[in-house]
Amino acid sequence: MQLILQLVLLIGAGAFTLEAKPLPLPLNSLIKPTTLSLTSRKPQDGASVSRHRRRHISRSLKRKRGISPANIPLEDNFLGTDLEWFGSIQGKFHPAPSENDFTVVFDTGSDELLIPGTNCTDSCQRQNKFDPSKSSTFTPDTVDGIFTESFITGGDASPYGLKDWSVTVVQGSDTMTAGGLTVSNVSFLIIQNQSQPFSEDPYDGILGLSTDSSETSFFQGLISQGLPPIYGFFLSPHSIGNAELTLGGVDPSKFTSQTTFAPLVADGAGAWITNCSGIAVNGQTSPALAVDTEVLFDTGTTNVFLPLLMAEALYALISPAIQPNPAEAGAWGIPCSLVASLPASVDFTLRSSDGIPFNVTIPSSELNLGPFDGNSSLCQTVFNSWPGYFTIPPIIGGSLFKHYYTTWDSGNLQIGFVPVSW
Numbered sequence: 085m086q087l088i089l090q091l092v093l094l095i096g097a098g099a100f101t102l103e104a105k106p107l108p109l110p111l112n113s114l115i116k117p118t119t120l121s122l123t124s125r126k127p128q129d130g131a132s133v134s135r136h137r138r139r140h141i142s143r144s145l146k147r148k149r150g151i152s153p154a155n156i157p158l159e160d161n162f163l164g165t166d167l168e169w170f171g172s173i174q175g176k177f178h179p180a181p182s183e184n185d186f187t188v189v190f191d192t193g194s195d196e197l198l199i200p201g202t203n204c205t206d207s208c209q210r211q212n213k214f215d216p217s218k219s220s221t222f223t224p225d226t227v228d229g230i231f232t233e234s235f236i237t238g239g240d241a242s243p244y245g246l247k248d249w250s251v252t253v254v255q256g257s258d259t260m261t262a263g264g265l266t267v268s269n270v271s272f273l274i275i276q277n278q279s280q281p282f283s284e285d286p287y288d289g290i291l292g293l294s295t296d297s298s299e300t301s302f303f304q305g306l307i308s309q310g311l312p313p314i315y316g317f318f319l320s321p322h323s324i325g326n327a328e329l330t331l332g333g334v335d336p337s338k339f340t341s342q343t344t345f346a347p348l349v350a351d352g353a354g355a356w357i358t359n360c361s362g363i364a365v366n367g368q369t370s371p372a373l374a375v376d377t378e379v380l381f382d383t384g385t386t387n388v389f390l391p392l393l394m395a396e397a398l399y400a401l402i403s404p405a406i407q408p409n410p411a412e413a414g415a416w417g418i419p420c421s422l423v424a425s426l427p428a429s430v431d432f433t434l435r436s437s438d439g440i441p442f443n444v445t446i447p448s449s450e451l452n453l454g455p456f457d458g459n460s461s462l463c464q465t466v467f468n469s470w471p472g473y474f475t476i477p478p479i480i481g482g483s484l485f486k487h488y489y490t491t492w493d494s495g496n497l498q499i500g501f502v503p504v505s506w
């Protein structure tokens with residue numbers, strides 16, 4: 085468990101990426117139709133993990149009067165596949181409201197808020213930048229100084245896809261607002277510079293929503309003000325629109341039947357991890373898939389990442405023509421002429437809080453991510469794995485969330501699913 089958890093922290097957390105350029109590629113979380121890349125805005129070394137993990141259980145028992153839930157509209161980072169969403173948060177530091185807006189991926193797979201700062205010039209050209217000098221409420225963190233965090237990417241042949249993607253940051257705190265809910269003194273990381281591929285993101289930063297984010301995180305700040313410790317995601321396809329995050333509750337207008345909850349594992353270190361008793365493809369399974377495993381649910385992930393033996397077994401049940409693409413470590417593909425007709429409905433069997441098995445299902449429509457940039461006759465498929473990717477539990481992202489309204493209940497440490505249909 086130790087090993088698995090450590091790797092989850094490295095790889096499972098954060099915004100994973102899918103992008104379309106040939107190597108060298110990985111863009112942080114930028115979704116483009118074809119090539120794989122995988123990045124996690126997570127520190128690579130334990131030291132900086134704990135630095136930001138100022139965990140604090142004994143929140144004030146004396147709750148203030150509750151504040152009401154709020155909806156935040158989300159934009160779909162579309163570009164051909166529909167697997168990543170982001171929305172706005174506002175700072176209180178500029179006179180002009182539009183300059184206060186930062187777009188972030190609300191990421192259940194990480195626990196920090198990262199926003200580019202005005203020092204980040206060359207590598208943050210597309211992003212809005214935070215200017216501490218314009219804010220009367222900004223408090224610099226003088227303890228940690230400037231430091232660098234490294235991230236994981238799958239677009240690399242090394243074990244576990246480790247590669248030198250990094251951001252250099254300073255830490256500070258300021259007032260932040262999202263969906264009209266305001267928290268003062270939210271601590272965040274201000275990006276000073278970043279590896280070039282990060283700069284192509286169509287959004288500015290990332291707001292982590294793991295269950296144990298620090299007391300000074302935006303979400304914990306809302307909880308201390310009395311907001312219920314729960315949120316709901318409606319991650320609809322581009323064609324449907326109205327994607328939305330609800331902070332402090334769920335939006336009942338987005339679903340019609342009852343939510344089924346699965347408890348989180350006890351030792352998940354704040355990640356949204358449940359047990360899974362098996363994976364099946366079109367109702368069939370095989371020894372490598374019919375096993376007890378854990379699965380990590382991550383709104384910052386676009387595709388699904390599987391341990392290698394599981395990916396091989398799963399694809400064997402879909403089509404032997406699906407093979408790793410040697411040009412893109414971690415990505416698999418099939419001649420585009422063969423992909424359209426393939427049935428590939430993938431069930432993950434979870435156990436509900438009442439002990440009853442239920443499935444969450446990625447439908448066949450998600451299998452095909454479209455042609456690779458480097459090879460227009462080869463289409464990428466949604467499950468990724470690469471040699472060395474053995475011990476990390478499956479990481480499930482946008483291709484599942486598109487088909488469910490999900491409830492992230494960090495008070496009761498459970499995640500709820502209710503199917504939505506279009």
Ligand SMILES: *[C@@H]1O[C@H](CO)[C@@H](O)[C@H](O)[C@H]1NC(C)=O
Pocket residue numbers: 201202203204214215216224230254274275276
């Ligand atoms: C710019 O860099 C300086 C020196 O490292 C730092 O003190 C300051 O906070 C940075 N400003 C921003 C906006 O990140």
Ligand SMILES: *[C@@H]1O[C@H](CO)[C@@H](O)[C@H](O)[C@H]1NC(C)=O
Pocket residue numbers: 223257268269
């Ligand atoms: C914000 O928190 C820092 C320590 O984390 C503290 O020094 C500062 O006084 C706080 N500022 C406000 C406005 O509460």
Ligand SMILES: *[C@@H]1O[C@H](CO)[C@@H](O)[C@H](O)[C@H]1NC(C)=O
Pocket residue numbers: 249250251252277278279280
């Ligand atoms: C940021 O800039 C510093 C100084 O030029 C450099 O050492 C560092 O590698 C850069 N970091 C990134 C992530 O580009």
Ligand SMILES: *[C@@H]1O[C@H](CO)[C@@H](O)[C@H](O)[C@H]1NC(C)=O
Pocket residue numbers: 347348349350359376435
């Ligand atoms: C997950 O599975 C492990 C191993 O079977 C078990 O000990 C644990 O209680 C399970 N946790 C949940 C939340 O079901």
Ligand SMILES: *[C@@H]1O[C@H](CO)[C@@H](O)[C@H](O)[C@H]1NC(C)=O
Pocket residue numbers: 364365366367368431433441442443
């Ligand atoms: C879950 O999926 C498996 C494999 O397709 C199937 O055998 C099982 O009946 C399903 N369970 C439920 C509760 O639907």
Ligand SMILES: *[C@@H]1O[C@H](CO)[C@@H](O)[C@H](O)[C@H]1NC(C)=O
Pocket residue numbers: 418419458459461462
């Ligand atoms: C493109 O993919 C096809 C189908 O797998 C393969 O036969 C061909 O060699 C690939 N072409 C290039 C340039 O990689």
